[in-house]
Amino acid sequence: MEAQPYAAAPDDRPVLGSLPVEPLLTSEFDADPGAVYRRLRGRHGPVAPVGLMGVPVWLVLDYREVLDVLRNEYLWRRDIRYWRARAQGELPSGWPLLAGYEVRQTMFMDDEEHRAARQTLHTALRPFQEARGPQGWELRAAVSRYSDDLVALLAAESGSAGFADLGAQYTRPLLLMVTTKLFGCPVDLGDELVMDLWRMLDGGPGAEPATTRALAAFTRLAAHRRARPGDDLTSYLLLADPRLSDEQLGRELFMNAVYLNDITGNMVLNTLLEVIRGNATVRRSLSAGQLSETVDRAALANPPVANMCFRFAARDTPLGNYWIRAGDAVSPSAAAAHQDLLAIGTSRLVDPALSTRSHLGWGAGQHQCPTAARELAGVLVAQAVGRILDHLTTVELTLPPDQLPWRTGPVVRGLRLLPVRYEMARPPSQHRGGVPREPDRRTRGLLAGLRRLMFRGQG
Numbered sequence: 001m002e003a004q005p006y007a008a009a010p011d012d013r014p015v016l017g018s019l020p021v022e023p024l025l026t027s028e029f030d031a032d033p034g035a036v037y038r039r040l041r042g043r044h045g046p047v048a049p050v051g052l053m054g055v056p057v058w059l060v061l062d063y064r065e066v067l068d069v070l071r072n073e074y075l076w077r078r079d080i081r082y083w084r085a086r087a088q089g090e091l092p093s094g095w096p097l098l099a100g101y102e103v104r105q106t107m108f109m110d111d112e113e114h115r116a117a118r119q120t121l122h123t124a125l126r127p128f129q130e131a132r133g134p135q136g137w138e139l140r141a142a143v144s145r146y147s148d149d150l151v152a153l154l155a156a157e158s159g160s161a162g163f164a165d166l167g168a169q170y171t172r173p174l175l176l177m178v179t180t181k182l183f184g185c186p187v188d189l190g191d192e193l194v195m196d197l198w199r200m201l202d203g204g205p206g207a208e209p210a211t212t213r214a215l216a217a218f219t220r221l222a223a224h225r226r227a228r229p230g231d232d233l234t235s236y237l238l239l240a241d242p243r244l245s246d247e248q249l250g251r252e253l254f255m256n257a258v259y260l261n262d263i264t265g266n267m268v269l270n271t272l273l274e275v276i277r278g279n280a281t282v283r284r285s286l287s288a289g290q291l292s293e294t295v296d297r298a299a300l301a302n303p304p305v306a307n308m309c310f311r312f313a314a315r316d317t318p319l320g321n322y323w324i325r326a327g328d329a330v331s332p333s334a335a336a337a338h339q340d341l342l343a344i345g346t347s348r349l350v351d352p353a354l355s356t357r358s359h360l361g362w363g364a365g366q367h368q369c370p371t372a373a374r375e376l377a378g379v380l381v382a383q384a385v386g387r388i389l390d391h392l393t394t395v396e397l398t399l400p401p402d403q404l405p406w407r408t409g410p411v412v413r414g415l416r417l418l419p420v421r422y423e424m425a426r427p428p429s430q431h432r433g434g435v436p437r438e439p440d441r442r443t444r445g446l447l448a449g450l451r452r453l454m455f456r457g458q459g
């Protein structure tokens with residue numbers, strides 16, 4: 001075996017566990033994460049040690065360092081078995097974030113295994129990408145239909161002018177309906193999946209058993225579609241890689257469901273927020289009919305995956321002002337990197353003509369959001385945002401922007417609700433050639449279930 005050509009950290013450099021760390025998840029972080037990133041950067045430079053629910057990790061703050069980490073898969077590994085604190089049993093028992101990291105799927109694979117898993121997803125998603133193909137066309141038509149149903153339901157319940165939460169009454173049910181359709185969930189599995197995804201996405205107590213239940217449900221869905229293939233992502237994943245076991249397919253579906261519901265939902269809400277609160281450049285790109293530019297601008301202002309999942313150092317390496325030891329966990333922060341990017345603006349690092357596309361909302365490097373998933377997400381966000389803005393002639397926030405409630409969590413910067421006052425010209429049921437159309441039974445059933453769950457969550 002050849003000698004290890006890389007240097008170990010010099011002895012006089014501090015190790016992560018010996019540094020005083022400030023806890024990341026505080027009420028200050030919920031209210032103004034930008035202020036926390038600025039302070040950390042001022043104190044530590046491009047990389048800062050922080051505490052995540054009692055576990056010290058490195059938060060990568062500056063654009064160039066974030067890109068360096070994302071782009072070097074050989075130095076920065078995804079396989080959780082590289083994590084020294086986990087391997088040495090140093091994580092607190094019941095640490096809430098571990099359940100998600102233990103679900104071994106594409107995101108937490110490296111090298112050939114990872115490339116093969118991405119290729120499988122890409123092949124399975126391809127039929128839904130092509131707007132002119134039957135599956136792509138059907139999916140797009142379904143999104144418009146669901147969108148119209150939800151607006152019609154709003155009109156039926158609250159009138160053509162009133163108050164709404166565009167999170168609970170529009171974005172979240174819409175994405176759950178899309179997931180149910182895309183994954184090919186049979187009716188009897190649908191409600192169960194939807195309820196557990198909600199519990200899981202809300203985190204906190206009950207998230208771990210919800211994760212277990214959701215995984216079991218996705219595994220059953222995998223078995224169901226193996227027995228009865230259809231025109232859906234689950235069946236196409238099996239076609240693309242027939243060696244997938246039901247358990248592994250269940251894990252892949254689970255992770256895709258998180259992206260499809262939580263992350264895509266956040267992108268929809270963040271884009272709507274930027275439009276409604278009157279971000280001038282976002283509005284301009286929207287009125288010029290460039291919805292994808294609008295989405296890019298919203299992602300730059302507020303990336304839905306604020307802090308990306310851990311990478312683990314394969315060996316000792318300098319990063320920012322510190323030496324990271326082999327097996328340390330680092331979280332590249334897209335949100336902090338964007339703050340840095342906007343501050344450096346026209347500097348040599350960023351071509352101003354490319355600046356909106358330079359955002360890290362999709363990640364970067366080998367683990368970035370797969371092209372097929374990005375395109376699908378882009379279509380969903382554009383349709384979800386475009387459709388509701390088509391229906392609403394007036395839409396304004398009912399809370400000052402600095403009082404909007406944000407979720408607490410290390411990964412997602414997402415709104416709990418988006419409360420608005422709206423007016424619509426005509427409810428969508430009257431748009432269809434004058435034939436009145438009520439939201440279908442499934443839309444009503446899904447919403448009733450979501451409301452029950454939300455009501456319980458507040459109790």
Ligand code: HEM
Pocket residue numbers: 106107108118121256259260263264267304305308309360361362363364366367368369370373374376377378381
């Ligand atoms: C607007 C919506 C979306 C955004 C902003 C988004 C963003 C991201 C980001 C930032 C990553 C990289 C995470 C990291 O490196 O730690 C990622 C990875 C991924 N996304 Fe997306 N995503 C979106 C929608 C979707 C959808 C709809 C799907 C599937 C249908 C999907 C599937 C995936 C997968 C499979 C990965 C893991 C790739 C890998 O590790 O190789 N995403 N996404």
